[in-house]
Amino acid sequence: MNDRQHEPFALTERKKAILRAVIDVHIRMGEPVGSKFLLQDQQFSLSSATIRNEMAELEEMGYLEQPHTSAGRIPSPAGYRLYVDSLMTRYSVSKQETTRAAAIAAQKTDAVKKVLEQASRLVTEFTQYTSLYMYGGEVAESVLRFNSVWVDDVSFILVMTLSDGSVQSRGVQSPIPLDPDGLKSVTEVLNRNLSDVPMEKINLPLILRMEEQLGRFGPVMSPVMKTVYDIIGDPSPVELHFTGLNRILRYPEFSDILRVQKLFDLFESEEEITRLILDAVPGQVQIVIGSQTEIPGMEGATMIFRSFAESGHPISAIGLIGPSRMEYARSVALIGLLADNVERSIGHTA
Amino acid sequence: MNDRQHEPFALTERKKAILRAVIDVHIRMGEPVGSKFLLQDQQFSLSSATIRNEMAELEEMGYLEQPHTSAGRIPSPAGYRLYVDSLMTRYSVSKQETTRAAAIAAQKTDAVKKVLEQASRLVTEFTQYTSLYMYGGEVAESVLRFNSVWVDDVSFILVMTLSDGSVQSRGVQSPIPLDPDGLKSVTEVLNRNLSDVPMEKINLPLILRMEEQLGRFGPVMSPVMKTVYDIIGDPSPVELHFTGLNRILRYPEFSDILRVQKLFDLFESEEEITRLILDAVPGQVQIVIGSQTEIPGMEGATMIFRSFAESGHPISAIGLIGPSRMEYARSVALIGLLADNVERSIGHTA
DNA sequence: ATTAGCAGTCTTGCCTTTTGAGTGCTAACA
DNA sequence: TGTTAGCACTCAAAAGGCAAGACTGCTAAT
Numbered sequence: 012m013n014d015r016q017h018e019p020f021a022l023t024e025r026k027k028a029i030l031r032a033v034i035d036v037h038i039r040m041g042e043p044v045g046s047k048f049l050l051q052d053q054q055f056s057l058s059s060a061t062i063r064n065e066m067a068e069l070e071e072m073g074y075l076e077q078p079h080t081s082a083g084r085i086p087s088p089a090g091y092r093l094y095v096d097s098l099m100t101r102y103s104v105s106k107q108e109t110t111r112a113a114a115i116a117a118q119k120t121d122a123v124k125k126v127l128e129q130a131s132r133l134v135t136e137f138t139q140y141t142s143l144y145m146y147g148g149e150v151a152e153s154v155l156r157f158n159s160v161w162v163d164d165v166s167f168i169l170v171m172t173l174s175d176g177s178v179q180s181r182g183v184q185s186p187i188p189l190d191p192d193g194l195k196s197v198t199e200v201l202n203r204n205l206s207d208v209p210m211e212k213i214n215l216p217l218i219l220r221m222e223e224q225l226g227r228f229g230p231v232m233s234p235v236m237k238t239v240y241d242i243i244g245d246p247s248p249v250e251l252h253f254t255g256l257n258r259i260l261r262y263p264e265f266s267d268i269l270r271v272q273k274l275f276d277l278f279e280s281e282e283e284i285t286r287l288i289l290d291a292v293p294g295q296v297q298i299v300i301g302s303q304t305e306i307p308g309m310e311g312a313t314m315i316f317r318s319f320a321e322s323g324h325p326i327s328a329i330g331l332i333g334p335s336r337m338e339y340a341r342s343v344a345l346i347g348l349l350a351d352n353v354e355r356s357i358g359h360t361a
Numbered sequence: 362m363n364d365r366q367h368e369p370f371a372l373t374e375r376k377k378a379i380l381r382a383v384i385d386v387h388i389r390m391g392e393p394v395g396s397k398f399l400l401q402d403q404q405f406s407l408s409s410a411t412i413r414n415e416m417a418e419l420e421e422m423g424y425l426e427q428p429h430t431s432a433g434r435i436p437s438p439a440g441y442r443l444y445v446d447s448l449m450t451r452y453s454v455s456k457q458e459t460t461r462a463a464a465i466a467a468q469k470t471d472a473v474k475k476v477l478e479q480a481s482r483l484v485t486e487f488t489q490y491t492s493l494y495m496y497g498g499e500v501a502e503s504v505l506r507f508n509s510v511w512v513d514d515v516s517f518i519l520v521m522t523l524s525d526g527s528v529q530s531r532g533v534q535s536p537i538p539l540d541p542d543g544l545k546s547v548t549e550v551l552n553r554n555l556s557d558v559p560m561e562k563i564n565l566p567l568i569l570r571m572e573e574q575l576g577r578f579g580p581v582m583s584p585v586m587k588t589v590y591d592i593i594g595d596p597s598p599v600e601l602h603f604t605g606l607n608r609i610l611r612y613p614e615f616s617d618i619l620r621v622q623k624l625f626d627l628f629e630s631e632e633e634i635t636r637l638i639l640d641a642v643p644g645q646v647q648i649v650i651g652s653q654t655e656i657p658g659m660e661g662a663t664m665i666f667r668s669f670a671e672s673g674h675p676i677s678a679i680g681l682i683g684p685s686r687m688e689y690a691r692s693v694a695l696i697g698l699l700a701d702n703v704e705r706s707i708g709h710t711a
Numbered sequence: 712a713t714t715a716g717c718a719g720t721c722t723t724g725c726c727t728t729t730t731g732a733g734t735g736c737t738a739a740c741a
Numbered sequence: 742t743g744t745t746a747g748c749a750c751t752c753a754a755a756a757g758g759c760a761a762g763a764c765t766g767c768t769a770a771t
Contacts, residue, residue: 059714081720158510178532180520257625257628260622278606279607396734431734
C-alpha cells in the first residue's frame with residue numbers, strides 16, 4: 012500500500028565499519044556521536060558528508076537512532092544486537108584474570124552457593140559492573156541412605172546421603188529415651204522403607220507401617236519425618252543475589268532517579284530476571300539487551316549471563332548488568348571465563 | 362569570653378509541643394514547615410507570630426534548622442534525637458502484625474540465617490523501608506566429638522559436633538582404601554587427640570603424632586585436617602544483607618543521584634555499618650541518626666536496629682534504614698517486635 | 712559516488728524577572 | 742511581660758528570553 016517503494020539498503024562493509032565505529036565511540040564516550048567527531052577519532056578516508064549519508068541510511072535500517080534532530084547518533088537496540096552478534100572485536104582475557112578466576116575452581120567446597128557468590132564478586136571486581144548470581148533450590152529427590160550418630164538418651168544426629176550426592180545432617184530430639192541399639196533399629200527401619208523413595212511416595216500408611224515396625228520406638232518417627240521433610244520436602248525458592256549495586260549508578264544513563272527506581276524495582280521482584288535466566292539456553296553466554304525485551308525497567312540496561320544446568324534445565328547462573336553502552340567484548344569473555352571455572356568447581360563436587 | 366551572655370532558653374512544655382508538632386508534620390509532608398502552616402494543621406491557641414518566636418529560639422537551641430532564610434524549619438539531627446528519646450508518641454503494634462511476626466518464632470529451623478532473612482523481609486513488608494540483617498560468622502571454637510559414617514573404600518562422612526552445639530557433616534575422600542574398622546580407628550584417634558581442642562592448639566607436632574598413631578592409615582589425616590580447618594578454621598566474615606533497596610529511592614531526600622550513590626557505596630563496603638552494629642549495646646533497639654555520626658553517606662538517613670548477642674557481644678542483627686524523616690514510633694515498635702521473635706526462635710535451637 | 716558549503720533545527724547554558732512563601736522586627740495591646 | 746498584627750525583607754524556585762554550539766539534511770559542484 013505504501014507507495015514509497017524503497018530499495019532496501021544493503022549492509023555493505025563500509026556501513027558495518029561505520030556502525031562499529033559509532034558504537035565503539037559511543038561505548039567509550041557515552042554521548043551521541045556525530046559525523047565530524049567520528050572522522051577525527053577513527054581514521055576514515057571519507058568526508059563527514061559521506062559519513063552523514065551512511066549514518067542516515069543506517070538509521071533508516073534501524074541500527075542507529077537520533078535523540079533529536081541536531082544531535083549525533085546513538086546505537087539502537089537492534090544496533091547493539093548486530094554489534095554483539097557479529098561486529099565487535101574479540102577480547103582475550105589477561106593472564107592475571109585467568110589466574111584469579113582459577114581460584115574458584117581450586118576450592119572444592121561442597122557449597123555451590125559459596126562458589127557462585129565468589130564468582131559473582133569477581134565479576135564485579137573485574138568488570139566494575141553490577142553482578143548477580145542465581146542459585147536454584149537444588150532439592151534432592153530422595154534420601155539414598157540414612158545413618159545415625161547417638162548423642163544421648165534423648166537426642167541423636169541423623170545423617171542423610173541424598174540422591175544428588177550431597178550429605179546433610181540434623182540433630183533430632185527424641186520424645187522417648189533411646190539407647191544406641193534402639194537407634195540402630197530406627198536407622199535400619201528408615202533404610203528399609205525410605206531408601207530412594209521420593210517425597211510424594213511418602214504417605215501416611217507408609218509412616219504408620221514404620222511406626223508399627225519400630226514397636227516401642229514408634230514415637231521417634233514424628234521428629235524424624237519432620238527432619239526428612241525439612242531436607243527433601245519443600246523446594247526452597249530460587250535465590251537471586253546482586254553484588255555491586257552501586258556500580259550501575261555511576262553511569263550517566265542512570266543518573267535519572269526514576270530510571271534507577273524502575274531498575275531496582277525489577278531487581279527486587281526477582282521474578283522477571285529469574286525467568287529470563289530459566290528460559291535461556293544453558294552453557295553459553297547470553298546477552299539480553301534490555302530495550303529489546305518487554306521487561307519493564309530494563310530499558311537502557313543490558314544483562315550478560317551464563318547459566319548452569321543440572322539434568323538439562325538451568326538451575327543456577329552468574330552474570331552482570333550494566334548500561335547497554337557496555338564493554339561487551341570484555342564482559343562476555345570474562346563471564347565465560349568465570350563460568351567455566353564455576354562449572355569445573357561444582358562439577359568436582361558432584 | 363563571648364560577651365553575649367545569653368540567658369539559656371528553657372525547654373518549656375510549649376516549646377516541646379511545638380517541636381513535636383514541627384517534626385510530626387515534617388515527617389508526614391517531607392518539607393520545611395512554617396509557622397502559618399503549623400497553625401492551621403495542628404490546633405494551637407496561639408498566633409503565627411508567637412510560634413515564629415518559639416521556633417527561632419528552638420533553632421538557637423539547636424533543635425531546628427532553616428534550609429535558607431525564607432523557608433520553614435526542619436528538624437536538626439539533635440531535634441530528631443530529642444524526638445525519639447522523649448517526644449514521640451508510642452505506637453502499639455497491631456494484632457495482625459503480632460500474628461505475622463509470631464510465624465518467625467514458630468519455625469525452629471537450625472538455620473539462624475534463614476530466620477534473620479525472613480525477619481528482614483517482614484521488616485520491609487511492614488514498614489516499607491529498606492531493611493537489613495547482619496549475620497555474624499559464628500565459628501565454633503572446637504570440635505567436641507567426631508563421628509564417622511562409612512560410605513565406600515575411598516570415601517566416608519565425617520560428622521562433627523561443635524562446641525556451639527551445632528552439628529556439621531562433610532564428605533571426605535580418602536587417599537588410601539579404608540575399611541569400616543580402619544575408619545573406626547581413625548575416628549577414635551581424632552576423638553582422643555582433638556576433642557575440644559581449639560584451632561590454635563592444633564599444630565604440626567600434634568598432627569604428626571596422630572599420623573603416627575594411625576600407622577598405615579596415616580595418609581587419611583591430610584584430607585581430614587583440611588575438613589576440620591574448613592569447619593572451625595577461618596572465621597567466615599560477617600555478612601550483611603539488604604532487602605528492599607528500592608524502597609529508599611522513593612523519598613525525595615534521596616532523589617539526588619549523588620546522595621544515593623554515596624549511600625549505596627556505604628552499603629556496599631559493609632564495613633561501617635557492621636561496626637556500628639558491633640559497637641552497639643545488644644538487646645535494645647538502637648536509633649542512629651545519620652547526620653549525627655561521622656559516617657560518610659549516612660547524611661539524611663537513619664538506621665534503626667537491634668542486635669543479638671552470644672556470650673556477651675553482638676553476633677547478628679536486624680534493622681532498617683530510611684530517611685531521617687521517618688515514622689519512628691512505628692519503626693521502633695516493629696523492630697522490637699520482630700527482634701523479640703527472632704530471639705525466641707534462635708533461642709529455641711540452642 | 713563523493714564532497715564542500717550552507718541553511719535550519721534543537722539542546723544547553725546563562726541571565727534576568729517574577730512569584731510566593733516565610734521570616735524577623737517593630738509597635739501596639741492585654 | 743507575654744502576645745499579636747502588620748510590614749519590609751530575603752531568598753529559592755519557576756518562567757522567560759537570548760546566544761552559542763553541535764549536527765544534520767540538502768543542494769550543487771566535482
